[in-house]
Amino acid sequence: xxxxxxxxxxxxxxxxxxxxxxxxxxxxxxxxxxxxxxxxxxxxxxxxxxxxxxxxxxxxxxxxxxxxxxxxxxxxxxxxxxxxxxxxxxxxxxxxxxxxxxxxxxxxxxxxxxxxxxxxxxxxxxxxxxxxxxxxxxxxxxxxxxxxxxxxxxxxxxxxxxxxxxxxxxxxxxxxxxxxxxxxxxxxxxxxxxxxxxxxxxxxxxxxxxxxxxxxxxxxxxxxxxxxxxxxxxxxxxxxxx
Amino acid sequence: xxxxxxxxxxxxxxxxxxxxxxxxxxxxxxxxxxxxxxxxxxxxxxxxxxxxxxxxxxxxxxxxxxxxxxxxxxxxxxxxxxxxxxxxxxxxxxxxxxxxxxxxxxxxxxxxxxxxxxxxxxxxxxxxxxxxxxxxxxxxxxxxxxxxxxxxxxxxxxxxxxxxxxxxxxxxxxxxxxxxxxxxxxxxxxxxxxxxxxxxxxxxxxxxxxxxxxxxxxxxxxxxxxxxxxxxxxxxxxxxxxxxxxxxxxxxxxxxxxxxxxxxxxxxxxxxxxxxxxxxxxxxxxxxxxxxxxxxxxxxxxxxxxxxxxxx
Numbered sequence: 001x002x003x004x005x006x007x008x009x010x011x012x013x014x015x016x017x018x019x020x021x022x023x024x025x026x027x028x029x030x031x032x033x034x035x036x037x038x039x040x041x042x043x044x045x046x047x048x049x050x051x052x053x054x055x056x057x058x059x060x061x062x063x064x065x066x067x068x069x070x071x072x073x074x075x076x077x078x079x080x081x082x083x084x085x086x087x088x089x090x091x092x093x094x095x096x097x098x099x100x101x102x103x104x105x106x107x108x109x110x111x112x113x114x115x116x117x118x119x120x121x122x123x124x125x126x127x128x129x130x131x132x133x134x135x136x137x138x139x140x141x142x143x144x145x146x147x148x149x150x151x152x153x154x155x156x157x158x159x160x161x162x163x164x165x166x167x168x169x170x171x172x173x174x175x176x177x178x179x180x181x182x183x184x185x186x187x188x189x190x191x192x193x194x195x196x197x198x199x200x201x202x203x204x205x206x207x208x209x210x211x212x213x214x215x216x217x218x219x220x221x222x223x224x225x226x227x228x229x230x231x232x233x234x235x236x237x238x239x240x241x242x
Numbered sequence: 243x244x245x246x247x248x249x250x251x252x253x254x255x256x257x258x259x260x261x262x263x264x265x266x267x268x269x270x271x272x273x274x275x276x277x278x279x280x281x282x283x284x285x286x287x288x289x290x291x292x293x294x295x296x297x298x299x300x301x302x303x304x305x306x307x308x309x310x311x312x313x314x315x316x317x318x319x320x321x322x323x324x325x326x327x328x329x330x331x332x333x334x335x336x337x338x339x340x341x342x343x344x345x346x347x348x349x350x351x352x353x354x355x356x357x358x359x360x361x362x363x364x365x366x367x368x369x370x371x372x373x374x375x376x377x378x379x380x381x382x383x384x385x386x387x388x389x390x391x392x393x394x395x396x397x398x399x400x401x402x403x404x405x406x407x408x409x410x411x412x413x414x415x416x417x418x419x420x421x422x423x424x425x426x427x428x429x430x431x432x433x434x435x436x437x438x439x440x441x442x443x444x445x446x447x448x449x450x451x452x453x454x455x456x457x458x459x460x461x462x463x464x465x466x467x468x469x470x471x472x473x474x475x476x477x478x479x480x481x482x483x484x485x486x487x488x489x490x491x492x493x494x495x496x497x498x499x500x501x502x503x504x505x506x507x508x509x510x511x512x513x514x515x516x517x518x519x520x521x522x523x524x525x526x527x528x529x530x531x532x533x534x535x536x537x538x539x540x541x542x543x544x545x546x547x548x549x550x551x552x553x554x
Contacts, residue, residue, distance in 0.1 A: 076440030
């Protein structure tokens, strides 16, 4: 059953078309990845979904309901939560406060304690760091905190913008483990990545964007073996020969 | 430690309330009154600086409060209590109306827009002579009256200003310690991130702007009855700049810093009474020195000294 649907979605920044007639569908409980190079419109797609930018045309449907053009707080209330690019935290606040801000809306604030316990079950290390300033943690820990905060609002859909960016390989593996755990609990995940190998391993279905348009889509397993994806995003002929 | 702090606070409060009744020097009491009034205004500016939106309209909003109170009493014949109350209400109301337009815009553009708004307000005061009395303003504004008791005595006016400043101080302190304060901090830090957490950024900005405008309006209402006279000159953008200077010098990070800033900056020009033409020059020099050597203001300096002591 289609849970998330973008219909002919376009987003403009002034005269510049960042996303052009995009069609995306994702099932409930699936992991969907959006791949592409810098400037392909991946982040803009997520920002449109989370209500941070308004689409210039097209529709976004969530569970069959039109949510196009809703504000970001309304989207959070409807269960769409985003962890923005660059593991953004409030660096001068403690880890605990950063997490609590994730449960800011009325719908989830009464349950912030149990939500925080759940986040700690995913990220035990955050419990040790609860009173520490978020800015003083390692990159991997900050990414965990950012994802944990996005989970505090008890989302149905988690949007991850470049979660592996700038992380050490061991931390990338950790992020992958987390995404699988979260997904196993029934949360749909939309992941935007430049690290196509990681994203395709995690995903059920993938979209490949170039300059705002879908150039390729398909089940992640097929995309992994697609020649175009291989040469452009999976390390070219090396991957093909090995 | 805790009881020591409470005791010190009590002593300070009693001293602040009682001293004018033992001091003959009325000029000193006047200065203290001004410190309190500017403290309230600077606190209202502090709210704006906390969300990273520097407003040059605060002089004008204070003016709106002052004219409101003066006109409500003089043209409409209401008592002081009504005029004073309305000075704050109208200050907040004006902010509520212009806020949704101005607050969409950030950074230097917001500063310029608030400047333009302030100029429009001033021009209205100047050009609409029938209502606002033009450049000469309005004379003979009734004095403050509390429970039918006219505040002719300077000491009583001082007490009213002190109460207003204290009210503003405790209000801001409570806000900054609350969840609302934490969200204000996120707006200044990283608005996109705050919004992605579901914070309705615009609503928070507007709430801050309205509260800030109401505080400036109340200060204006006090001003009108204290000087018994309002004129446009007092509410130009320099008024707002002074508030920013007080904040920067005292330290934006804490309401205590703002109070310190007002307590030092407001009396300063009086030391230079004999050299009025150098006042602005001195202001500039003092600012440069402060920004160079204590970028976090006086409050930041106190924090540093305390920190060093704790390190030992």
